[in-house]
Amino acid sequence: MAAPREATGKSSGKVILFGEHSVVHGHPALAAGIGLGVDAKAQACPHEESRLIVEPWGLDLGPTDDQPLGQAFAALLASYEREHGARDRKSVV
Helix, strand or coil, X not given: CCXXXXXXXXXXXXXXXXXXXXXXXXXXXXXXXXXXXXXXEEEECCCCCCEEEEHHHCEEECCCCCCHHHHHHHHHHHHHHHHHCCCCEEEEC
């Protein structure tokens, strides 16, 4: 049996102390990078419902969960399916 396809990524954080929305209008803001970040992994899971799992938050939900984050996850999966033709993904943060 072939190993599941997998993609990984890492991102740093930021904090905007003042002027978060003012920069859109050309005004200054006070912002800084945060050394802490997040690692993410997405795996194909063809025999399971797609899940969004964020272990540090104790979050485990699917696209059919009737809450705002579940609905956003469903929209993300639908967009991915339109672009790539595949919907079977499992996201782990």
